[in-house]
Amino acid sequence: MLKVEGVAKAYKKAGLFSREREQVLADIHFACDYGECLGIIGESGSGKSTLGRLVLGIEQPDRGSILFEGESVTKRRGRAGKISAVFQDYTSSINPFYTVEAAIMESLRLIGMGGQEASDKLDFLLDQVGLDRSYRQKHPHELSGGEVQRVCIARAVATNPTCIVLDEAISSLDGSVQMQVLQLLKQLGQTYRMSYLFITHDLQAAAYLCDRVMIVHRGRVVETVAVEQLKDVQSAYARKLLGMVML
Amino acid sequence: MAVLEVADLQIWDSGTNQCLVAGSSFQVKAGSCLAIVGESGSGKSLTCKAIMRLNDSGLRQSGEIRFKGENLLALSEKEMRQKRGKQICLIVQNGMRAFDPSCVVGVHLLETIATHFDWGRDEITTRLTAAMESVMLRNPREIMNKYPHQLSGGMLQRIMIALALVLAPDLIIADEPTTALDAVSAFEVVEQLMALRQNTGCAMIFVSHDLGVVKKIADEVLVMKEGAVVESGAAHQIFSKARHEYTRYLVSNKLALSQRFSQVMGGVDVAEG
Numbered sequence: 001m002l003k004v005e006g007v008a009k010a011y012k013k014a015g016l017f018s019r020e021r022e023q024v025l026a027d028i029h030f031a032c033d034y035g036e037c038l039g040i041i042g043e044s045g046s047g048k049s050t051l052g053r054l055v056l057g058i059e060q061p062d063r064g065s066i067l068f069e070g071e072s073v074t075k076r077r078g079r080a081g082k083i084s085a086v087f088q089d090y091t092s093s094i095n096p097f098y099t100v101e102a103a104i105m106e107s108l109r110l111i112g113m114g115g116q117e118a119s120d121k122l123d124f125l126l127d128q129v130g131l132d133r134s135y136r137q138k139h140p141h142e143l144s145g146g147e148v149q150r151v152c153i154a155r156a157v158a159t160n161p162t163c164i165v166l167d168e169a170i171s172s173l174d175g176s177v178q179m180q181v182l183q184l185l186k187q188l189g190q191t192y193r194m195s196y197l198f199i200t201h202d203l204q205a206a207a208y209l210c211d212r213v214m215i216v217h218r219g220r221v222v223e224t225v226a227v228e229q230l231k232d233v234q235s236a237y238a239r240k241l242l243g244m245v246m247l
Numbered sequence: 248m249a250v251l252e253v254a255d256l257q258i259w260d261s262g263t264n265q266c267l268v269a270g271s272s273f274q275v276k277a278g279s280c281l282a283i284v285g286e287s288g289s290g291k292s293l294t295c296k297a298i299m300r301l302n303d304s305g306l307r308q309s310g311e312i313r314f315k316g317e318n319l320l321a322l323s324e325k326e327m328r329q330k331r332g333k334q335i336c337l338i339v340q341n342g343m344r345a346f347d348p349s350c351v352v353g354v355h356l357l358e359t360i361a362t363h364f365d366w367g368r369d370e371i372t373t374r375l376t377a378a379m380e381s382v383m384l385r386n387p388r389e390i391m392n393k394y395p396h397q398l399s400g401g402m403l404q405r406i407m408i409a410l411a412l413v414l415a416p417d418l419i420i421a422d423e424p425t426t427a428l429d430a431v432s433a434f435e436v437v438e439q440l441m442a443l444r445q446n447t448g449c450a451m452i453f454v455s456h457d458l459g460v461v462k463k464i465a466d467e468v469l470v471m472k473e474g475a476v477v478e479s480g481a482a483h484q485i486f487s488k489a490r491h492e493y494t495r496y497l498v499s500n501k502l503a504l505s506q507r508f509s510q511v512m513g514g515v516d517v518a519e520g
Contacts, residue, residue, distance in 0.1 A: 043431040044399065145287070174286045174456045176500040201429035204459075207508035231512045242512070244434035246459040247505050 007064035039206035042216035084156035088168035090148040101136040146177035249274040256310035282465035290474040336416040340423040342403025346395040353391030378409040401432025458501040
C-alpha cells in the first residue's frame with residue numbers, strides 16, 4: 001500500500017548565507033501493508049518526524065519516491081482523504097476558533113458529506129472515540145489534552161482513511177491517559193482495518209500497538225523487526241535502545 | 248531525620264478563592280528520594296513551587312514548610328533568595344525556559360555560583376568543568392559559550408544537574424525533569440540524577456507522571472489527585488500493594504503498557520507486580 005524507496009532529505013543549515021546542508025534522511029526504504037501498524041522509533045533529531053511529513057506529502061523528498069497505492073503522495077488527488085495525521089502538539093492541532101463540531105465537519109466535507117448524514121456521522125464518530133454529544137459546541141481550550149487528542153483522532157478517522165500517520169500522538173499525554181488513547185487506537189485499528197505509521201520514541205508504547213518496528217538513527221534505518229522478535233535485534237544501537245527502557 | 252517537613256500545606260487562588268492544594272502533609276528524610284506522582288492538574292508542581300516560594304502572587308499559601316527545622320514561610324524574601332540554589336535546588340521540566348536566552352549558558356552558570364560562593368572566576372570554571380564532565384558532557388568550555396537554543400533539551404537538563412553538583416544543595420526538587428525528553432535522553436538524565444544523589448548525599452523530591460522512572464529512582468512515593476494526597480508510602484509498597492483505588496488505577500495502567508513489551512522481550516525484565 002505504502003512504498004518508500006531511496007528517500008533522502010536535507011535541510012539548509014541555520015544562518016542567512018549558509019550554504020551547508022544537513023542531511024536529515026538518507027536512503028530510506030520501507031513498505032507498509034494494508035491494516036499493518038508500523039512503528040518508527042528514534043530519538044529526537046533522528047529524522048523520524050521528517051519522514052512522517054514526507055509520507056503525508058506536506059514536504060517533498062530530495063531524492064527517491066513515496067508511492068501510496070501506486071501513486072506518488074505529492075499528487076493531492078491520489079491521497080485526498082486516504083491518509084490522515086494526528087500530531088503531538090494538541091494545543092495547536094485544532095483551529096482555536098473552531099468548535100469540535102466545526103473541526104470534524106471540515107474533514108467530513110472533504111469527502112463530500114453534508115446535512116443530516118454528516119451530523120449523524122459526527123455523533124457516531126464522537127461516540128466511537130469515547131466523547132458524547134455535549135462536546136460538539138466546545139472549543140479546544142475547554143478540553144483536556146486527552147480529550148483534544150480524541151477529537152483529533154475522530155477527525156482523522158472521519159474520512160475512512162487507509163492509513164493514519166501518528167506523529168508522537170501520545171507523547172505529551174499523562175501516563176494513564178496515554179494508555180486510554182492507545183487502547184482507543186488499537187480498537188479503532190481493528191474496526192476500520194487501517195494501517196498506522198506510529199512515530200514515537202517510546203518503545204513500550206510501540207510494542208503495545210505495532211506489528212513491526214523500524215528503528216531510525218541519524219536519518220538511516222538501523223533495523224526493521226517484527227515486534228515478536230524485538231529481543232533478537234542485531235544492531236548495537238537497537239540493543240542500546242532496548243536497554244534504556246525504564247519499566 | 249527529615250530535611251523537609253511540610254504540614255497542612257494549602258494553596259488557593261486569591262482571586263477566585265478556588266482551592267488548588269488542600270492540606271497536604273509529607274516529609275522528606277535526609278538522603279532519600281520522595282516521588283510525587285499524579286496526573287496533570289493534581290497540584291504536583293504547585294507544591295514544589297510552594298516549597299521554593301515561587302508561586303505567582305495571585306496564589307496564597309498557608310501551613311508550615313520546615314526546612315532543617317526552619318520555617319521557610321517566615322523568612323524574608325532576601326533570606327529566601329539565599330536558600331534557593333544554595334540549599335534547595337529546583338530542576339524544571341523545560342530546560343529551554345530555565346536559562347536566560349539572551350546570554351550564553353556559561354554567564355548564567357557563573358552568575359549563579361558567584362552569588363552563593365566567594366570563589367574566583369578560575370576556581371568556579373574548574374569546578375564547573377569537572378562537574379560537567381561527570382555528567383557526560385563533552386567539551387564543557389565549548390558548551391559554556393553556547394546559547395540555550397543551540398543545545399538540546401537533554402543537554403540543558405544535564406547542565407542543570409552539573410550546576411546542582413557544584414552547589415551541593417541539601418535538597419533537590421526535580422519537577423518533571425524527563426517529561427520533555429525522548430527515551431534515550433530521559434534514561435541518561437535519570438542515571439545522572441541518581442549519581443548526583445550518590446555523590447552529594449542530598450535528598451530529592453522527584454515529580455513525575457511516569458511510573459517507570461519513579462520506580463527506578465524513588466524510595467518513597469506520594470500520590471496526589473486533584474490537589475489532595477491520596478496515598479503515601481514506600482515505593483515497593485505502592486507498586487505492589489497499593490491501598491487506594493486511584494493508585495491501583497495508575498499502577499495497573501502502567502503495567503498494561505509495559506506488559507506487552509516485557510512479554511516480547513521474553514520476560515527478562517518482567518516488571519514485578
